[in-house]
Amino acid sequence: MTTTLALRALGLGDALTGVPALRGLRRARPADRLVLAGPPETGELLVAEGVVDAVLPVRGLAPLAPDALVHAAAEHPGVLGGDAVGLAVNLHGRGPQSTAALAALAPRELVAFDLPGRPAWADDVHEVERWCSLVRGLGGACGAADLVLRDVPLAGRTGPVVVHPGAASAARRWPAQRWAQVVSALRARGRAVVVTGAGAEAPVCAQVAAAGAQDLCGRLPLAELLELVTSSPLLLSGDTGAAHVATATRTPSVLLFGPTSPARWGPAVDADRHRVVWHAREGDPPGDPHADAPDPVLLRATPSDVLAGTVG
Incomplete structure (x- = not known):
């Protein structure tokens, strides 16, 4: 099975505002295994809620080292396994460090802001819309309504x-x-x-x-x-x-x-x-x-x- 890997190695609020984009990735690549590169605490919450399939533990509150994801994959070999990373998506920041860390995994396709053929980074946009705008370019419909995990009367x-x-x-x-x-x-x-x-x-x-x-x-x-x-x-x-x-x-x-x-x-x-x-x-x-x-x-x-x- 091909893996889609999304990087968002930040805190709880960042993880939750990234949910619409993650759901958009699921819609864009429904046959792929969707893995989140992020803190295990927030990642496991999103696994439990059915947003992603697995978590590659990594924290990115400081700039990511170029080999950060390579090391994480080696330390947790069961997460990516032997599957190729078909698509790597930078939902973490504008780079260059985060984009370089994803590129080091040699994915077949890399998507990030400011890459050729991809959207340019904009400062004055809501955090939810920022990442959805990137994912929609892959054919993954998503929007603010996708923020909701629970709906109790x-x-x-x-x-x-x-x-x-x-x-x-x-x-x-x-x-x-x-x-x-x-x-x-x-x-x-x-x-x-x-x-x-x-x-x-x-x-x-x-x-x-x-x-x-x-x-x-x-x-x-x-x-x-x-x-x-x-x-x-x-x-x-x-x-x-x-x-x-x-x-x-x-x-x-x-x-x-x-x-x-x-x-x-x-x-x-x-x-x-x-x-x-x-x-x-x-x-x-x-x-x-x-x-x-x-x-x-x-x-x-x-x-x-x-x-x-x-x-x-």
Whole structure:
């Protein structure tokens, strides 16, 4: 069997926004075995959801070495096996490092932005549309509707409100004190609340949960986080992976953005279910998503902004 290999070796939000393009690859090459080169945690989640068939473990938060995928294939020989890579697709970045890493596997066909005959990279486009535009050129229809992994009726959601206060960079972390005010207000309304986050975010989560929520920080594998959010009537979060879990499960959300615009990373479906708080003003300088302090646009958001998007 021929293998189609897609590279997207980034975090949870990146993996979920890449789902439409992966589904497009499935449609373009239905007879192929679809393998994702990416982190095993997110990759196995997508295997369980039927998006891809297997995962080649690789992480790409730093520029990929030219031989990174060759080494990964050698370390995990059962993933690619002896099958030829018929098609390798760069859903990771514009290159050149990521494209070179795929080329080192000597696929029969290599698809990436800015290669001859392929689309040019554009900065001002939503992340979902960016990768779908690349895959459509292979004949794989895909779009924002393909983001949905679970579709549970809202009437059947009896779980707690999920608050996810963390983010990978300080620039996207709204102050814990404000999240605590939100939790306190929700508890005063009689709402059950849980706080989620990665293990490294435990101090922030503990501060927020002290306002009356159950602290599940660092305790949930991705599959359990998906189940929790699927059962929830509401998720509150910043611009981070949990926000994309809400999109994938059609869970109503209130999402705080800054410095990155929601036009690039916000919910691309179910506009009636997701409330985006984005207080950018004309003349604001470009924000730095990797800064070591919360972005000024994000800090314009208030607890009242978040609570205005909640129900009950």
